[in-house]
Amino acid sequence: MSHVYAEGEECNLTGRPRRTEARFTCGADLSLAVKEEASCEYLVTLSTPLLCTHPAFQPKVRCKG
Numbered sequence: 001m002s003h004v005y006a007e008g009e010e011c012n013l014t015g016r017p018r019r020t021e022a023r024f025t026c027g028a029d030l031s032l033a034v035k036e037e038a039s040c041e042y043l044v045t046l047s048t049p050l051l052c053t054h055p056a057f058q059p060k061v062r063c064k065g
Helices: 048-054
Strands: 002-005 017-026 031-038 039-046
Touching: 017 048, 039 048
Parallel strands: 017 039
Antiparallel strands: 002 017, 031 039
């Protein structure tokens, strides 16, 4: 699951708004990673076992038909 924040402060390198994508994942341990993928474009990944039981993180059941 992810959410994009696209209208941040103006980047002094590109002149465009800063952009951040926050990704939430189910994982065995709590971890947080921040990466600048391009100038003023960031990826924040939060992994926690607390999300593993949340309905949004359950596998989708597909009907065979």
